[in-house]
Amino acid sequence: MPKSLRLILLSLRDLLVSAGPVLALAVGLLMAAYWWLDPQPPTRVVLATGPADSAYANFGRRYAKALEADGIEVVEKRTDGSLDNLTLLRRGDVDVAFVRGGSADPAADEEAGLVSLGALFYEPLWIFVRKDAVPAAAASGQGAGALVQLKNLRVNVDKSGSGVPQLVDQLLRANHLDPATMKLSHLEPAPAAEALLGGMLDAVVLASAPQSRQVQQLLRAPDVLLMDVQQAEAYVRRFGYLQSVTLPRGVVDLAADLPPHDVTLLAATTSLLSREQTHPALRELFAKSAQSIHSAGGWFNRARDFPNTRTSELPVSPEGDRAINGTPPFWQRYLPFWASNLFERMWLVLGGLLVLMLPLSRVVPPLYQFRVRSRVFRWYARLRDIEQRGGAGDTPEPLLRELDELEARVNKVTVPLSYANELYELRAHIRAARLRLTAHAEVAP
Structure with missing residues (x-):
């Protein structure tokens, strides 16, 4: 894999890992809101009409045809008329019904x-x-x-x-x-x-x-x-x-x-x-x-x-x-029913989620920066340990071999170009530590 491509993929991975907690929170809130609001309606609805060949039955067929275009199946329930429709509606046996004035209480x-x-x-x-x-x-x-x-x-x-x-x-x-x-x-x-x-x-x-x-x-x-x-x-x-x-x-x-x-x-x-x-x-x-x-x-x-x-x-x-x-919202003229309904039911949640995510998104850059810089900073602990042992009088030769091993590992570290200066500073510090240990080794005899 080309090195430039590997750097790009590595940067994307770091970004995704840094933004992961915020994205997980946003997705969780969105799923909870979707479950709570239940924006998508059932695809089947029962309509109480009336006797065969009645005006109610004729209108029921027209409603069934109109809603079929939006993917809704209208089940026409034949009844004796208005009072029967109202009774079914009260019992919850139907969802919608034609009812004549004077029938309801x-x-x-x-x-x-x-x-x-x-x-x-x-x-x-x-x-x-x-x-x-x-x-x-x-x-x-x-x-x-x-x-x-x-x-x-x-x-x-x-x-x-x-x-x-x-x-x-x-x-x-x-x-x-x-x-x-x-x-x-x-x-x-x-x-x-x-x-x-x-x-x-x-x-x-x-x-x-x-x-x-x-x-x-x-x-x-x-x-x-x-x-x-x-x-x-x-x-x-x-x-x-x-x-x-x-x-x-x-x-x-x-x-x-x-x-x-x-x-x-x-x-x-x-x-x-x-x-x-x-x-x-x-x-x-x-x-x-x-x-x-x-x-x-x-x-x-x-x-x-x-x-x-x-x-x-x-x-x-x-x-x-x-x-x-x-006046119908403008999006109803351009979106299909399911998409228009989803947007209408969820837009307030989406707006609130956006307001919540704006301050949380400020956490992502520091997390990204910390993740990238940690690849460099974690080697300073070992470098400091080697220098402390050299200052305490340990034999320089084993310490120089450890420095060589440390430098070999650091040479394999990959960071985005914007953080390359910190990697080069670590290498410079390793060389400076080697020079000091070498000087101690020459002075010791």
Whole structure:
């Protein structure tokens, strides 16, 4: 190996050994911070959606596709609806869920660690009635307009897990109607729609976004009317989680002029809820995906009305608020999800580590200097011992042989060029000691 290369490698070795303790401390602190902060989220998350072909199920597929691009597998859990989703979320069986306004208990669920990732869309209460069940209303061209008209009809209010029966129960009791005395059934939306079209039911109550297949089907059915809730503002005043929304004339089908007039509906706001135990990066990723999935205009809202943090019943998590209302950090535009998330979770630790390492790094140069100079200094102890024995009257010849051996070993010592002067000084001192011993040997006879 060339001598110059050997000197370079030797210097690097000395530097690494000198900086080793500081580097080991930095790596240890970094590993401890990584373990404590857990910056990388799990690659699998469970999302509670709803019945097949429901709006919840359709949106669930879109979230799964959006998060798949970032390497996250979204497991879609089919449920009966909003109330079922909330129950699963409370038990910890799912990580994220669609929940309709009015389903949650704000005080208890907040204490249980449930948070909102933002309100996503209006979920109207669709009340479809057969024309032959309300002939007077059908003849007027305006359709049914009050819930009391459902009193003697065969009405389907969806399964209990959907939350619709509980909502309808509150509305009926506000009209002094006892649900126990009414002809209520609890079919799922698809068979209920078929039963309504077949004449086996008089009315069907659905709570769903307009994207639902059953809603689209019944809106176009010629023998079915959509109830225009004329007392909508009164319900909104009584029930804080409800909103009054308008289905504009012709929005369903402009050519067929469906509906033929503006229809007022009651609607709740559906939010995306999560558990506090769900990884913060996943919560932020869901909220970011909501921006692209729900930001378009619809039948009941303008573009950019959703997602929002204004109409959530539960507190909005910091990740949801930042994704919806804040400006994303610049690095998110250039880094992949895993790298962006790692930097975001660890940058404070890295900054603190840098502040800690700056004063500790001052120890490295003295350690390096001591390590290099020790190769030279350690031979002075033997040189001094030889001189002391020569001054004490020992025979010079054995001492001269020891000096020769010492000089031979020193000639093999290698130090960086910046420390070569100390090596040459040691050699000069060895020669000076030899001269003194030689002088003593000549004087002794």
